[in-house]
Amino acid sequence: MVEVSEHTASLTTNPPKKRKKDMEAKLILPSSSLFLFFILLLVLFTLSTIPFAPPSNKAELLDCSIYSPWCTSKNRIQSKNHPPTRHHHSSSDVVPHHPLDPLTIQELNRVRDIIKSHALFNNSPYALHSVVVEEPDKPVVLAWTKGDPLPRRKASVVARVNGVSHVLSVDLANGEVTRGQEVDQLSGYPTMTMEDMTSSTWAPLADADFNRTITQRGVDLADLACLPISTGWFGKKEDNRRLIKVQCYSMKDTANFYMRPIEGLTVVLDMDTKEVLEISDRGSNIPIPKAANTDYRYSVQNAHQLKLVNPISIEQPEGASFTIQDEHLVKWANWEFHLKPDPRAGVIISSAKVQDPETGKFRNVMYKGFTSELFVPYMDPTDAWYFKTYMDAGEYGFGLQAMPLDPLNDCPRNAYYMDGVFAAADGTPYVRSNMVCVFESYAGDIGWRHSESPITGMGIREVRPKVTLVVRMAASVANYDYIVDWEFQMDGLIRVKVGLSGILMVKGTSYINMNQVNKQESLYGTLLSENVIGVIHDHYVTFHLDMDVDGIDNSFVKVNLQKEHPSPEESPRRSYLKAVRNVAKTEKDAQVKLKLYDPSEFHVVNPSKLTRVGNPVGYKVVPGGTAASLLDLNDPPQTRGAFTNNQIWVSPYNKSEQWAGGLFTYQSHGEDTLAQWSDRDRPIENKDIVVWYTLGFHHIPCQEDFPIMPTVSSSFDIKPVNFFESNPILRIPPNLEKDLPICKAAASA
């Protein structure tokens, strides 16, 4: 552990020791209200005795048992509580088969070796913040077909060397390292490494003041659990060095330490040196909430278990209807797409194509779709809370936080699981097992139906069941859990759904009943239990949707419903709605704030492909789960999260514009967001365009969210609109009894 600590410490070029006292002086302000929220990692003192040595040079894969506790051996996880799933797991040491395939273990090792021996890194301590495949240029990928040799394999590496961030392109064939995207002008830092987060949570313990404060609050150091919380950027204080704030909890008598905040205590660290820059404690008068009734584990519910329903299961005795070719190419019903885990986005869907039922051909729908950024501002302006304005993908790595899924519960029995293979800070690959699942879902819903009234004598009752394919991941960004589903329907629709569960970031308070509170608003939230406040916050999840509807060049069309007033001679009606099509010429035409009383449909059409009767083929983005960020545009969090200023944006394709909050989100000033790109107002008509959609949630917590939240979901759809000549599922069969399985209870087996 000491070695790692030194290792990261040496990244710092300007040890800011002198500043520490200045900052403390400034920050000793009157205090009373205290708060909390978000990220990873808790330190058991016991853990610090585990040897934590960097891997030997010969290691081909992190040894999960001794080195990296966040790396999960799939066998370990699987054998612990569950039998192996029925499906074949992706073997993590395969060769790549597709230009978009993620780096294999061998390739990651090769990158590590190239980097290590490269001049830039020679004799300098460094950390790799991201190592992923560098996707070939779009025309190369589009031109490639199975059987062709793979385009040259390259890795895109984000590294910090001597306090400087680099984006590098590593050629796996010849070992050449070249500069990638220009990053000198970017204010922010790369996504934290897992090592950054882990070591930050331990660092305060080296500080005697900190330890004394904890003890004064009545918490045994052995019960301490701390989280590394991104600082955001609010001005000069956050300039010129990587900072992290650490807040802590008592894990005494509960696994749910999140419910036991040591309120108001914030430690500011230099993330590179791990030096404690400041300790702010405004919560000495706030009791730590009780542990009672906070634990959510099934094993501690004992006699109080609540068995409400008989077993229920989705069954497919003839097997799943999808195949996964070459580890990443998913084929199901009339769909095929490339699927891969990603350390920053979580899951990336690429080259999604749907089969035309008339021609049998697969037609392009979406070149690339993924979670580009999240923005989670808390609504409490006080010392220990104001900075909690998380950007989970760019700051923490949405994929890095995606833990192994729990078979039978995170996904149904008929699921297939896919592993992620990522790189540690020194480049050593590790496996995140069961990170993504794929399954067919049937909820008893109806694909289409029609009954004729019996009076026609037709006796028609035609109904088709609705079966879908779900791709799921669940990221546990410390307390909160985000469930992201990409759901494919046979009618060509893609539903993108985000579920929120997990545990609230709560704030300690001296109140134990609302009758003690004069103004509810001053709580900044809801009293959830004695001494526990759930603080109001928003969630925004912004998706990058590189639509290629039947080809690369598309246009964005707002189909606006406008009221017309016919004259009395024309009609007894005084009003009706017309659909007026407006093609967006430039980016600003496509900055959309949704309006209930000025509604539009949002089509992405291929203007050069018409249906038989002459409509341009298209897909539409169907908004859902809308909540808009109401923060002031010049509030620093909103400047950094400016990609939420509109619900929909459209930009021309630009390989470097992947991350809505900017490539280097951490402590960024907001100069590299989707909003900045879009304000360049580039032409987007009949171009390769990218649509950005933001799902939003306002969350005013309620007692039902304590001590763990029932899932809340929202979704939006990407839906064919004159893409097909007619209903593409007209000819699917109904369910027939003779095809359905014969089941018996397991107990009776």
Add this chain to the structure above:
Amino acid sequence: MVEVSEHTASLTTNPPKKRKKDMEAKLILPSSSLFLFFILLLVLFTLSTIPFAPPSNKAELLDCSIYSPWCTSKNRIQSKNHPPTRHHHSSSDVVPHHPLDPLTIQELNRVRDIIKSHALFNNSPYALHSVVVEEPDKPVVLAWTKGDPLPRRKASVVARVNGVSHVLSVDLANGEVTRGQEVDQLSGYPTMTMEDMTSSTWAPLADADFNRTITQRGVDLADLACLPISTGWFGKKEDNRRLIKVQCYSMKDTANFYMRPIEGLTVVLDMDTKEVLEISDRGSNIPIPKAANTDYRYSVQNAHQLKLVNPISIEQPEGASFTIQDEHLVKWANWEFHLKPDPRAGVIISSAKVQDPETGKFRNVMYKGFTSELFVPYMDPTDAWYFKTYMDAGEYGFGLQAMPLDPLNDCPRNAYYMDGVFAAADGTPYVRSNMVCVFESYAGDIGWRHSESPITGMGIREVRPKVTLVVRMAASVANYDYIVDWEFQMDGLIRVKVGLSGILMVKGTSYINMNQVNKQESLYGTLLSENVIGVIHDHYVTFHLDMDVDGIDNSFVKVNLQKEHPSPEESPRRSYLKAVRNVAKTEKDAQVKLKLYDPSEFHVVNPSKLTRVGNPVGYKVVPGGTAASLLDLNDPPQTRGAFTNNQIWVSPYNKSEQWAGGLFTYQSHGEDTLAQWSDRDRPIENKDIVVWYTLGFHHIPCQEDFPIMPTVSSSFDIKPVNFFESNPILRIPPNLEKDLPICKAAASA
């Protein structure tokens, strides 16, 4: 058939024969554009040879085989295509067990006999437009418990006698008939009877001009299918008599006659006399669209079947987890509620209670929830379309149009089916079998979850599956199919979902390609196929939610998120959101237009019941599927559909305010809508209150909707908010492999 025709004809008091020519003269206007939409019933000439005699006085139940084609013998339907479902069907001749139970067959027969011998009906022709149980006053129902004698059973009857509408209360015990709700001031007419609709579609055939017109349009009378379309109300023309418009289609070479409109031809009938008042034909130059590719029946797809997935099924080998006590009381997991079919609302959920996991007690949530009205305005101002502004519950009977569900496809294999028992126009009961289904659903979703990062050493991965109970009906209001789901979740949430499927009401056109069209807007819709336009329209579905959160007296609280601006001394933040609670004092305080940029939560709280920490217990209405009606408030359809002027309303409980569009919706002037009631601005604080929520859809058709529409769904939630002390599903167990079934393919059995 002749007898029935005379029977309904004799209801008319003022045969308006003289007016016919006047109206025709006025309506001969220049014509060119033509259109179409909505309701039931098609006439095969062959059908007219079937004897259609009123039932003999001795009939206790309509004989479905000879009398009433809209009545469905459950045995007939079930034996036709499907084996009997596994669940016990409600027997239709039981005695009532609960004060809210619908009238039994015996009770309906008793009502028929009482009515027939009553002075009001003596020697007068009459029609019963509605015969349902008269629910006892709310305090009586609330005071009743199982084992108590039932409150006096009464029927609420809507009848028309000699052209006058009556609401009557029929005491089943003593045969007393008393006046019910005062209706003299109401402008509209009762919901049409099935006989009204059926006979209207045949009536034009008695008119030689009509028959000549059909023949001139090249349609053989034997291929004719006609629909009865409510006229709405636009002024004097629709005053003082019941009118219906009839439009027709060719069913040659397709079961999907809806795709073959005889465009522009509208027949106006006196619904009582069945006299043809007017024939308007503006479509003589419009070809009838081809039959090719319109049929949607599986049997005609032949070699083109598209089998995309293996069989998939929801399985519960230990059986369903719900019981239905005494035919109507559903008990599942932590829920219990009363469920009954209704001819106007479709499905009524009553006395919904959820069990508190801490006390074990069942706590009231909702006294009554149902679809109160639908409003479906089309956006075409021309002669054959402007009046299409359907109110499906009040005009057609949303429950009357709910056809038998198709086992295995409308509902999954594990469903239970419930029959409806309704009365024909003469009072004779009939059975609508399989009208409602109840099933448990599991889509592979997650009830709650949390993973701890492995670094904690805790190895926590706690996930609970989400299983729900769905109550479903599907109304086929002619071409369109509405699927209504009430979905109960164990976490206390009720999701109300409406799915739209079925067949578009389309408009004939001479265009076969968009390159012939100058201005797309002038189509009033989308060219879906050669000569076929899908006309733009809206759907609004308004729900009556009589919330009784933990007791009768509740308040409606808007929890508004308001932006605050802290000073620079207070915080580095420039803005944040506070939740400000506003209790609605009167109805106008609770007229809500949703605003994305001025968001609120909408709580129904019990101000006299507090949680342990002092929050008022509540449920919130969580909007979803929002679309607002944009029509002018003084446009006659919007005046009649004024209940859609807001998305949320709250009214004090009033037994007579059940139907948002008014008790007598048909041809009403809009003087008896929710908007009128609400404008009285009555006090609603700490009262028995009813919340009204409207789901909305704008529908711009697309080619995928041809020839039958994939289901589009929207939903809203009724969700506990500080109702429980904590997460009510904390203690439910995860799925375990040992509990799940063992299944094999049926074919291998």
